Amino acid sequence: MRWLEITLNTSHSELEALTARLIALGVDGLITEDEEEIRRFLEDNRKYWDYVDEDFAASIRGVSRVKFYLEDTEGGKAELKRLESAMPDKEFSVVPVKDEDWENNWKEYYKPITVGERLVIVPSWLPIPEDCGDRAALRLDPGLIFGTGAHPTTRMCLLALQKYSGAGKRVLDLGCGSGILAIAALLLGCDRAIGVDIDEKAPPVVMENAALNGIGADRLSAFAGDVTADSDLARRLRGEKFEIVTANIVADVIIGISKKARELTAPGGVFITSGIIEGREAEVESALRAAGFKIEERYNVEGWHAFVCTGE
Numbered sequence: 001m002r003w004l005e006i007t008l009n010t011s012h013s014e015l016e017a018l019t020a021r022l023i024a025l026g027v028d029g030l031i032t033e034d035e036e037e038i039r040r041f042l043e044d045n046r047k048y049w050d051y052v053d054e055d056f057a058a059s060i061r062g063v064s065r066v067k068f069y070l071e072d073t074e075g076g077k078a079e080l081k082r083l084e085s086a087m088p089d090k091e092f093s094v095v096p097v098k099d100e101d102w103e104n105n106w107k108e109y110y111k112p113i114t115v116g117e118r119l120v121i122v123p124s125w126l127p128i129p130e131d132c133g134d135r136a137a138l139r140l141d142p143g144l145i146f147g148t149g150a151h152p153t154t155r156m157c158l159l160a161l162q163k164y165s166g167a168g169k170r171v172l173d174l175g176c177g178s179g180i181l182a183i184a185a186l187l188l189g190c191d192r193a194i195g196v197d198i199d200e201k202a203p204p205v206v207m208e209n210a211a212l213n214g215i216g217a218d219r220l221s222a223f224a225g226d227v228t229a230d231s232d233l234a235r236r237l238r239g240e241k242f243e244i245v246t247a248n249i250v251a252d253v254i255i256g257i258s259k260k261a262r263e264l265t266a267p268g269g270v271f272i273t274s275g276i277i278e279g280r281e282a283e284v285e286s287a288l289r290a291a292g293f294k295i296e297e298r299y300n301v302e303g304w305h306a307f308v309c310t311g312e
Helices: 012-024 035-044 054-060 074-086 099-109 152-164 180-187 202-212 232-237 251-264 281-290
Strands: 002-009 031-034 064-071 093-098 113-115 119-123 136-140 170-174 192-197 220-224 242-248 265-277 293-301 304-311
Touching (some): 002 074, 031 035, 035 054, 119 180, 152 180, 152 265, 152 293, 152 304, 170 180, 180 192, 180 220, 180 242, 192 202, 242 251, 251 281, 265 281, 265 293, 281 304
Parallel strands (some): 119 136, 192 220, 242 265
Antiparallel strands (some): 002 064, 031 064
């Protein structure tokens, strides 16, 4: 079916009044797009987002508008004329769209991303680039649980995994999100991986992304829970040791789980951690050292920090 996408631009201060006018005129299905509200939503839900893409940030800069849809029929066009007559002070922007446009347009923001010499991250609906050389292609279907490989924190972890992954190694990804780090480690030669996250939506997303890469439950498991609490997950991991432990989260959480990460890192193993914003790296380093880690490597990209640690 074809539709008319109707957009009315406004300001943040007038957004509520404009919405009320449209509702009073019988318009339903209103969509509001407002930079201030979007940024507040993103900040309140940071655990779901890998990062805010620069192109997306630019696309919402200064935006405050209301959208709604009418059928692209004579009846829909008549309704549009009625609304324009009732609101002569407003400019109605009209764009024809189809159902499939809504379903697929968001995919244009995702492209293959090469990381180091051994990996290329490829959205599931795109072909593997011909120029990726010997890199392993990691298929990923972005969703609400993010971790796309585009953010500097994820890239730094992936670079470290390219150095430390290998046969015979088991991996534990704390705060696994989309599962990108655990899946990458397996594609890079590790034997087994476990992903854990406090978000219950994460495990099914992890396993769906694993399936895209031909990885089954025999090599990757994903669980929801808090490893630092007296939980079923903590008991499941009790006594386990992993040659690689990863945590791409945020500074406060890394500080809080540093002792648990040390317990779970096998002798001679590494703890790869990132998500540390500029200015918090000293605090995180202090907590890691207090937990018994030795800092072996440091990464610093675009105002973000990552550490590779071993047990002292």
